[in-house]
Amino acid sequence: MKMIxxxxxxxxxxxxxxxxxxxxxxxxxxxxLGLTGSKEGCGTGDCxxxxxxLNGRLVCSCLVLAAESEGAEVETIEGMAxxxxxxxxxxxxxxxxxxQCGICTPxxxxxxxxxxxxxxxxxxxxxxxWLAGNLCRCTGYDKIIRAVQEAAAEIRRLQP
Amino acid sequence: MKYVxxxxxxxxxxxxxxxxxxxxxxxxxxxxxxQMRSEVVEPSLIIDLKHLDGMREIVTEDGGxxxxxxxxxxxxxxxxxxxxxxxxxxxxxxxxxxSQxxxxxSLAGNLCNGSPAAxxxxxxxxxxxxxxxxxxxxxxxxxxxxxxxxxxxxNLKKGEFLISIYLPARPERAGDAYLxxxxxxxxxxxxxxxxxxxxxxxxxxxxEARVALGAVxxxxxxxxxxxxxxxxxKLDDGALKGLAAAVEAACRPIGDKRGTxxxxxxxxxxxxxxxxxxAYQRAGAKR
Numbered sequence: 024m025k026m027i028x029x030x031x032x033x034x035x036x037x038x039x040x041x042x043x044x045x046x047x048x049x050x051x052x053x054x055x056l057g058l059t060g061s062k063e064g065c066g067t068g069d070c071x072x073x074x075x076x077l078n079g080r081l082v083c084s085c086l087v088l089a090a091e092s093e094g095a096e097v098e099t100i101e102g103m104a105x106x107x108x109x110x111x112x113x114x115x116x117x118x119x120x121x122x123q124c125g126i127c128t129p130x131x132x133x134x135x136x137x138x139x140x141x142x143x144x145x146x147x148x149x150x151x152x153w154l155a156g157n158l159c160r161c162t163g164y165d166k167i168i169r170a171v172q173e174a175a176a177e178i179r180r181l182q183p
Numbered sequence: 184m185k186y187v188x189x190x191x192x193x194x195x196x197x198x199x200x201x202x203x204x205x206x207x208x209x210x211x212x213x214x215x216x217x218q219m220r221s222e223v224v225e226p227s228l229i230i231d232l233k234h235l236d237g238m239r240e241i242v243t244e245d246g247g248x249x250x251x252x253x254x255x256x257x258x259x260x261x262x263x264x265x266x267x268x269x270x271x272x273x274x275x276x277x278x279x280x281x282s283q284x285x286x287x288x289s290l291a292g293n294l295c296n297g298s299p300a301a302x303x304x305x306x307x308x309x310x311x312x313x314x315x316x317x318x319x320x321x322x323x324x325x326x327x328x329x330x331x332x333x334x335x336x337x338n339l340k341k342g343e344f345l346i347s348i349y350l351p352a353r354p355e356r357a358g359d360a361y362l363x364x365x366x367x368x369x370x371x372x373x374x375x376x377x378x379x380x381x382x383x384x385x386x387x388x389x390x391e392a393r394v395a396l397g398a399v400x401x402x403x404x405x406x407x408x409x410x411x412x413x414x415x416x417k418l419d420d421g422a423l424k425g426l427a428a429a430v431e432a433a434c435r436p437i438g439d440k441r442g443t444x445x446x447x448x449x450x451x452x453x454x455x456x457x458x459x460x461x462a463y464q465r466a467g468a469k470r
Binding site: 024025027044045047066067068071074077080081082083085086087088090091093134137138152153154155156157 | 184185186188209212213216217219220221229231233255257280281282283284286287369370
């Protein structure tokens, strides 16, 4: 199989890689670039554990061919904290115990951040609908929703 | 498998025409990649066209909207003029999948995937949308209603693919709506659905109507008898009963674990009634 050379920006850094034509962006992130924060749950776009931002849009990286990311801007969970300082969503998720096994957490954090950038003050219903594509099989959703609400309130206080 | 990004529509059509194996056009990939990963379809050629001119744009044209074949659901929902003119079409597209899927899924992809339960298709058929198809002889315009051929099949010829969907200009006092039944509130495939598009006169009498149904036949269907039941009425109870009866008469669904034949038939009539009432209200008419 002929390998395809791809240049992208991932979390602000120029990255180049070779991929197979049928390889997904998720596979490349995890297996070629060592960015294992994005998880593979279902591999068919149902669970959201592989959520990343592609050119400013929230996508399932398991449903993107790596070759499609040529010239694209990709943001993953690895780019969310600033150095050692966690993003408010990350910190509040820990404080409020909005996770158990943690497999769904990176995807939920990426998705929740995308929501808050679009809508800094979402209602509970809006949060639940926005996160409907992110499945969690242990925590249950209440703590996750409350953590998103609290982080949103904190971000709003910091950004007058 | 080969992945190709041709630099023109002509090159894409030639590649499609020459391919002896299974070729797929990649738009948002929300069906194609799922089918590849679950090994339902194993394409030998993937043609990515998203970078070509017009593919990701919504432009106004003769008062209507030309929507590129790779425009996502999220882009539709962000386009204020489109939402104001065709709320039913935008809402139908918005029902497909999660926020993640909305970032990629397109009207053209939903149409070409060929599912009888595709949410945006009844809304587009009701709207009288027209698909622009590119092939070896250049482009041709085909009503969206004529694209589906059966589950997973389209009437596109070898070498042909969609480049855009056109939603026509709206007259005054026009409204559309789409409703589907699913057994939960989000993230499911329609058990049955109805799209309604109508125009009323100044006194609120319905002058034009189109009624399309999803998931009750091998393809999305346009039901002219159901439209006739609305035309000339002010959507009084008698007209709505006539609409529901005509819809039920047109249904020929399968029965499966998601819904029996009887359930789908009856529910399609109820959804058509409710969608007609929303479309009527959107047209600004009061009974």
